[in-house]
Amino acid sequence: MNIAGAVLPGAAGVALVVFAVRLVREPRRLGNAVWLGVALLLTGLWLLRAALHLEWLTPLLVGLLGVAAVLVALVLPAALIANGVRMWRREGRSAGNLLSLGLGAGLLTLEALAFAPLGRWGSALVAIAAVLAGYFGFLFLSLLVYSVVYSRLGRRGGFDAIIVLGCGLNGERVPPLLAGRLDRAIRLHAREATPPLLVVSGGRGPGETVSEAEAMHAYLRERGVPDNRIRREDRARTTEENLRFSAELLPAGARRVVAVTSNYHVFRTAVECRRLGLPFHATGSPTARYFLPSALLREFAALILHYRRTTIAACVLIVGTGLALAILG
Known part of the structure; x- marks a missing residue:
C-alpha cells in the first residue's frame, strides 16, 4: 500500500480512538459527535477509494453516488x-x-x-x-x-430518582408529547424493586390554566403512582431550570438520577446536565414522526x-x- 493509501485508514483509526477515549471519559459532550462524524467520514472515503480500484464495482458505485446526489439535491x-x-x-x-x-x-x-x-x-x-x-x-x-x-x-435501572421535564399543556390537559414522557417515567418507576422518587418539572406557561408540574402530578396519580413518591417543581420555564430546580428537590445522596424527556431532546438535556455539573443522564420517549x-x-x-x-x-x-x-x- 502506498503512502496515500495509508493516510485515510490511519486518520480514521486515530479519529476512532480519540472518539472512544472521549466517550469513556464523558459521553455528554458535543465534541464526541464531531469525532464520531470525522471517523465515519474518513472510513467512508477510505472504503470508497479502495472500492474504486475494483473495476467491476466502479459502475455500481457511480450509480449509487448518482442516486445519493439526487436524493440530497431534490428529494431532501x-x-x-x-x-x-x-x-x-x-x-x-x-x-x-x-x-x-x-x-x-x-x-x-x-x-x-x-x-x-x-x-x-x-x-x-x-x-x-x-x-x-x-x-x-x-x-x-x-x-x-x-x-x-x-x-x-445510559443506565437501564437502579435509579434513586427520575426527573420528568415538562413541555407544555393544552389548557390543563397533558398533551400526547408530554404523556409519552410521563408513561416512560412510569415504566422506569415500576421496574424498580425500591420505587425511586419522581420529580415532575414545569411552570405555568401562556394559555395554561395550571402549572405543568400540577398536571403531570395528577396524570401520575391517576395511573397509580403513590403521592409520597412524587415531588412537584413548578417554577421552571427552560430545560436548564427544569434540571437545576429539580436537583434542589432531590434527597441527599441521590446520585443515580435520570432525566426523562422526548427522544429528540435527550442529548441536549445530557449536555445541559454536564454544563450544570449535575451527575444525571437522560432517556427519551417516542415522538410522532x-x-x-x-x-x-x-x-x-x-x-x-x-x-x-x-x-x-x-x-x-x-x-x-x-x-x-x-x-x-
Whole structure:
C-alpha cells in the first residue's frame, strides 16, 4: 500500500480512538459527535477509494453516488418543505415549527443559484454558502448519529430518582408529547424493586390554566403512582431550570438520577446536565414522526448556539478563506 493509501485508514483509526477515549471519559459532550462524524467520514472515503480500484464495482458505485446526489439535491428539500407545511397546519406558525420549511426552501434556492450566471463575486458567495451548508450538514448528521449512540449507553435501572421535564399543556390537559414522557417515567418507576422518587418539572406557561408540574402530578396519580413518591417543581420555564430546580428537590445522596424527556431532546438535556455539573443522564420517549424533523432542527440550533464561539470561529474561517480565494483567483 502506498503512502496515500495509508493516510485515510490511519486518520480514521486515530479519529476512532480519540472518539472512544472521549466517550469513556464523558459521553455528554458535543465534541464526541464531531469525532464520531470525522471517523465515519474518513472510513467512508477510505472504503470508497479502495472500492474504486475494483473495476467491476466502479459502475455500481457511480450509480449509487448518482442516486445519493439526487436524493440530497431534490428529494431532501422537497421532503423538508412538505414536512414544514404539515407542521404549519398541525402545530401553528411559530418560528420553530417553520424550520424544516425554511431549510428546504433555502436548499432549493442555493441549488438554483449554483447554476445562475452571477459573475465572479456572486459565484464566490454561492460557493461559500455551499461550504457552510456542507459544514452544518456534517455537524447535524454527526449529532444525529451520536444521539442514537448516546441513547443506548445510559443506565437501564437502579435509579434513586427520575426527573420528568415538562413541555407544555393544552389548557390543563397533558398533551400526547408530554404523556409519552410521563408513561416512560412510569415504566422506569415500576421496574424498580425500591420505587425511586419522581420529580415532575414545569411552570405555568401562556394559555395554561395550571402549572405543568400540577398536571403531570395528577396524570401520575391517576395511573397509580403513590403521592409520597412524587415531588412537584413548578417554577421552571427552560430545560436548564427544569434540571437545576429539580436537583434542589432531590434527597441527599441521590446520585443515580435520570432525566426523562422526548427522544429528540435527550442529548441536549445530557449536555445541559454536564454544563450544570449535575451527575444525571437522560432517556427519551417516542415522538410522532411528522414532528421529528422540526424538533431535531430546533435541538441542533440550540446546541450550535450553546457552542456559539466555536460556531462563529468556524464560520469566520470558512467565509474568510472563501473571500481570500476569490480575491486571489
